[in-house]
Structure formats: C-alpha cells, structure tokens
Amino acid sequence: MQIINLKRIIISLGIVLLILVGVLFFSLTQTFTGEVVKNSYTYTKAICNKTSYGWFCQDHTIICEENQTKSITPITGAIVKHPRNWTFSEENNFCDD
Numbered sequence: 481m482q483i484i485n486l487k488r489i490i491i492s493l494g495i496v497l498l499i500l501v502g503v504l505f506f507s508l509t510q511t512f513t514g515e516v517v518k519n520s521y522t523y524t525k526a527i528c529n530k531t532s533y534g535w536f537c538q539d540h541t542i543i544c545e546e547n548q549t550k551s552i553t554p555i556t557g558a559i560v561k562h563p564r565n566w567t568f569s570e571e572n573n574f575c576d577d
Contacts, residue, residue, distance in 0.1 A: 520545045524555065528568065535562040544575030 521544050528537040539558035543550045552574065 518545050519547070525574065526560070528562075533561070534564045535566050535568075536560070537562065542574045547576045549575045
C-alpha cells in the first residue's frame with residue numbers, strides 16, 4: 481500500500497516539475513521589444529493598368545503601419561476587364577505616405 485502511494489507522489493511531483501519547467505522555459509524565451517502598439521490597418525483596393533485591350537483591374541491587399549505602406553499583395557483571381565474608353569480616378573497614396 482505504501483509503495484502505491486509513493487509511486488503516486490513521485491508521479492505527481494514529476495508532473496508538477498514538468499509544468500514548472502515548461503512555464504519557466506516559455507517565460508524566459510519571450511522577449512520584450514519595447515515597441516508600443518502601432519497604428520496598423522489593412523484594406524483592399526483595385527489597381528488598374530491600361531492595355532491595348534482595355535483596362536485590367538486587380539484587387540490588392542494593402543497593409544499600412546503608421547501611415548506608411550508596408551506591403552501590397554495581389555489577390556489571386558480578383559481581376560476585372562473594363563473597355564478602353566472606361567475612365568476612373570486613381571490615387572496612388574495608399575496609406576497617406
């Protein structure tokens with residue numbers, strides 16, 4: 481009976497020790513950057529190119545941070561063709577750079 485209780489105590493202590501080692505490891509590997517939360521936002525916008533066949537417009541994901549463009553990524557398959565006489569006003573200041 482005492483051997484079974486001793487085994488349970490050893491297993492319980494082992495589990496508690498593993499949990500403590502895991503918590504300690506993860507807390508030591510986390511680093512503080514010192515950066516505050518930045519003004520970051522994402523939106524989509526169609527970017528158009530004129531060709532001899534007409535206007536081709538493709539949607540892009542635009543990521544902005546602190547009013548600067550961080551990335552512009554095309555969205556696959558999000559393309560529209562407009563006729564050659566199609567007009568639009570395009571602004572290239574994506575994030576108020």
